Amino acid sequence: MLPKDQPTQLYRGRFAPSPSGDLHFGSLIAAVGSYLEAKRHHGEWLLRIEDLDPPRVVTGASSAILKTLEQHHLYWDHPVLYQSKQTKQYHQALKQLATSGLLFGCHCTRNQLKEHRLYPGNCINAALSLDYHAVRIQAETMTLSTRDPWQGVQRWPLKQAVGDFIIRRADGVYSYQLAVVVDDYLQKITHVVRGSDLLDSTPRQIYLQQKLDYPTPLYSHLPVAGGRNGNKLSKQNLAKPLNSATAPQNIFQALQFLGQHPPQDLERSSLTTLWQWAEENWKADHVPHQPMITVEFR
Ligand SMILES: [Zn+2]
Numbered sequence: 682m683l684p685k686d687q688p689t690q691l692y693r694g695r696f697a698p699s700p701s702g703d704l705h706f707g708s709l710i711a712a713v714g715s716y717l718e719a720k721r722h723h724g725e726w727l728l729r730i731e732d733l734d735p736p737r738v739v740t741g742a743s744s745a746i747l748k749t750l751e752q753h754h755l756y757w758d759h760p761v762l763y764q765s766k767q768t769k770q771y772h773q774a775l776k777q778l779a780t781s782g783l784l785f786g787c788h789c790t791r792n793q794l795k796e797h798r799l800y801p802g803n804c805i806n807a808a809l810s811l812d813y814h815a816v817r818i819q820a821e822t823m824t825l826s827t828r829d830p831w832q833g834v835q836r837w838p839l840k841q842a843v844g845d846f847i848i849r850r851a852d853g854v855y856s857y858q859l860a861v862v863v864d865d866y867l868q869k870i871t872h873v874v875r876g877s878d879l880l881d882s883t884p885r886q887i888y889l890q891q892k893l894d895y896p897t898p899l900y901s902h903l904p905v906a907g908g909r910n911g912n913k914l915s916k917q918n919l920a921k922p923l924n925s926a927t928a929p930q931n932i933f934q935a936l937q938f939l940g941q942h943p944p945q946d947l948e949r950s951s952l953t954t955l956w957q958w959a960e961e962n963w964k965a966d967h968v969p970h971q972p973m974i975t976v977e978f979r
Contacts, residue, residue, distance in 0.1 A: 692724025693871045696750075696757070697861070699731040700742035703922035704749045706931070706976065707876070707906045707914035712755055713935040714903045715874035717963040727868050728757035733764040733860050752925035753932060754952045762868060764860050771855040774863045774893060775811060775848060778818065781892050784848065787815040799844030815851040818892070820844055825884045831970050832877055832902045837884035846885055858885045866895040877902040877972040878913050906938065907973040914976065929955050938974060940967035 694715045698708055719726040730746070732738045747761065778784055787804045794800070800817065809816070820843050826836040837843065847856045861882070865873065880902050890897045906914040914920040923931055932955055933948045941963065947955050 690871060692719060692722035693727060693869055694719035694724060694874055695727040695729055695865070695868060695870050696755075697729040697731050697864075697875075698746050699734075699737065700739060700746060701737045702739055702742055704746055705914060705920035705922055706934070707920055709753070709923060709931060709935050710903060710906060710938055711874070711876050712750065712753075713932065713959075714939055714968070716755055717959060718872065718874045718901070718965060720960045721963050721965065722872070724872070725758040727759050727762070727870070729762045729764065729864055729868065731764050731857070731860070733857065734854055735765075738765075749923055749925055753923075753928045754956055759868075762864060764864065767860065767864065767867075768855070770863050770867060771849075771860055772811075774859060775816065775855070778848065778889070778892055779809060779811065783819045783821070783892065784809050784816055785819065785845075786810055787817045787847070787851075789815075799841075800846070802845065805845070815847060816849040817845045818848050818889070820846065820888070825887050827883060827887070827900050829880075830901050830965060831904065831968050832880060832972060833970065835880065835883065839884060839888060843884050843888075858882060858889060862886050862889040862893065862895065865898060866890070866893070870898050872901065873898045874901045874903065876905040876913075878905050880972075902972075903939070904969050904971045904974045906976045909975060909977070911973075911975075913973065928952055932956070932959070938976065940964075940969050942967075 696712045696715050698704065716726050728750070730743050732743060750757070785805055786807045786809050788807065789803050793803065804817070805819065820839045822840050824836055824838050826834060828834050846858065848859050849855050883900050887897050908914055929950065929952050930948055932952065933943055936943050936959055941959070943955065943958055947958055
């Protein structure tokens with residue numbers, strides 16, 4: 682089934698980095714793509730810091746990210762939302778989901794699950810306590826689909842593609858999927874523009890939206906930057922932090938990556954001139970319809 686139609690309303694996009702390190706060229710692409718889509722629709726662009734998982738948060742990374750965005754003239758609307766301050770809202774959503782009868786407590790160890798691509802259903806009949814163990818949601822038999830402008834029509838038979846997935850970990854940390862769905866709802870996000878590496882999260886998020894009776898935003902997945910080894914450029918494989926001293930060149934290269942054709946002389950111009958060109962000339966249909974593009978220069 683296709684997501685519910687959105688009533689005519691203000692476009693609201695967002696950028697949601699996790700503060701596990703500095704911004705790099707890969708994250709800049711998602712920022713620039715989501716920003717320009719929001720501007721093209723005369724909408725708003727919100728910023729969310731996904732600092733949900735304490736062990737992954739690097740001290741000082743949040744403020745470094747905000748500073749880097751500002752140095753690239755990527756200015757957001759409304760106050761920044763920090764996931765670490767949203768625990769009550771996530772718990773509320775967990776309680777709401779519990780009324781569906783689809784949640785169960787999971788006591789499986791990492792070892793018990795390591796051979797399985799999908800959750801094997803060991804604990805499906807276990808009682809649910811919201812207090813101490815991991816919580817999963819049962820995947821119902823249904824097919825979810827979206828029409829992605831860059832990645833094409835996506836179809837997910839939920840049970841086979843996703844299986845029963847984690848809503849809250851045993852250590853009490855709410856899952857990325859639940860947190861994102863609650864935050865997108867509370868921030869009234871209408872359009873999610875992000876990297877294709879998050880395509881797999883989309884059916885989980887649409888499913889949770891349906892169970893929570895939230896509207897589903899429109900999802901668009903940009904190509905991600907890959908290294909020569911075919912892996913996504915990421916903090917994990919030590920992509921270089923963005924150098925704000927070369928901000929205009931960084932934006933210029935991000936625009937080129939996204940299939941735009943900024944005139945060559947703009948590479949040496951000011952950020953203001955470059956952004957003005959980008960906002961006037963952004964063409965969403967020029968973005969390559971590919972999940973990944975190899976970049977040679979980083
Ligand atoms: Zn289990």
